[in-house]
Amino acid sequence: MTRWLDDDEQRTWRAFLAASQLVQEELDRQLQRDSGMPHAYYAMLVKLSEAPDRMMRMSELATELNSSQSRLSHAMKRLEERGWARREPCAADKRVSWAILTDAGLAALTAAAPGHVEAVRQTLFDRLTPDQLHHLREICTALLPTSNPS
Amino acid sequence: MTRWLDDDEQRTWRAFLAASQLVQEELDRQLQRDSGMPHAYYAMLVKLSEAPDRMMRMSELATELNSSQSRLSHAMKRLEERGWARREPCAADKRVSWAILTDAGLAALTAAAPGHVEAVRQTLFDRLTPDQLHHLREICTALLPTSNPS
DNA sequence: CCCGCTTTGTTGAGAGTTCAAGTAAGCTGG
DNA sequence: CCAGCTTACTTGAACTCTCAACAAAGCGGG
Secondary structure (H helix, E strand, C coil): CCCCCCCHHHHHHHHHHHHHHHHHHHHHHHHHHCCCHHHHHHHHHHHHHHHHEEEEEEEHHHHHHCCHHHHHHHHCCCHHHCCCCCECCCCCCCCEEEEEHHHHHHHHHHHHHHHHHHHHHHHHHHCCCCCHHHHHHHHHHHHEEEEHHC | CCCCCCCCHHHHHHHHHHHHHHHHHHHHHHHHHHHHHCCCHHHHHHHHHHCCHEEEEHHHHHHHHCCCCHHHHHHHHHHHHHCCCEEEEECCCHHHHHHHEHHHHHHHHHHHHHHHHHHHHHHHHHHHHHHHHHHHHHHHHHHHHHHHHC
């Protein structure tokens, strides 16, 4: 007995799918084109830049980014190759790697940020009313796992 | 003069990003795990199944799926390998390929649908109130290009 | 008619993601 | 204390996606 979607639900679902894909792809394309990095890398740079001493444990970074450890590990390898980040072993717990944002990485982030923010405005904020933005935030918060500790 | 995001906007943006990634990844994972196909393939099967004679031109399919032609072409190759679809040249316009859903493809879709719909309910509909769903639909519609013919 | 532009679609290389497997280190109960 | 479970992270293979380049067919003005 499948609980199929009715017509209204279908339309809502497809609109949500299309809109979220549109935004993600638009943002990814902008960053790739203008700054030569995918959005996933940008997010890593942001998180690291906000951390004390610009460093975080790999697993902590993965958690905050809702990323798999595998993905993060591959991505960090690329960031290291570009000189945007480096890894250091942790003396206290030898399983742990510290991910550290380098000066070059911070510079890359600083260079990329204005164009990215502008794109975010154009694809999201400029298209919605303040009321809609308020609703959107509540809706998205409701969808996130921390708000649904079932 | 970058129009930076204020604190409120930051939170809205990050919530939206996290929520839309969560839903997309959850749905993709469910389909891959239970039916051995990525969500992109599922969407192709759905569109073809709704088309007259279960066939569409490649470019039309790409447009409706908001997909690049390249992506669609690669994906269609896979679907053909699995026997879920086939391509036929169009006599009227020799540039065109018809993408056609096979019986096996329809069967695969039919088998995958219940689990997918259940996952959609669990990750989206069951977590939002009717009011929120209404708002969500309007918000997503506002984000889509057809509603912004600037 | 035909040269050039557009449309339709494919292909290959490069890059990112996923999944499963593997390594190494910390922890825990008997 | 040590066997076994868990945590942290890495690796390689398979797969998808993107981008640029390409081919082929329609189209349209001179």
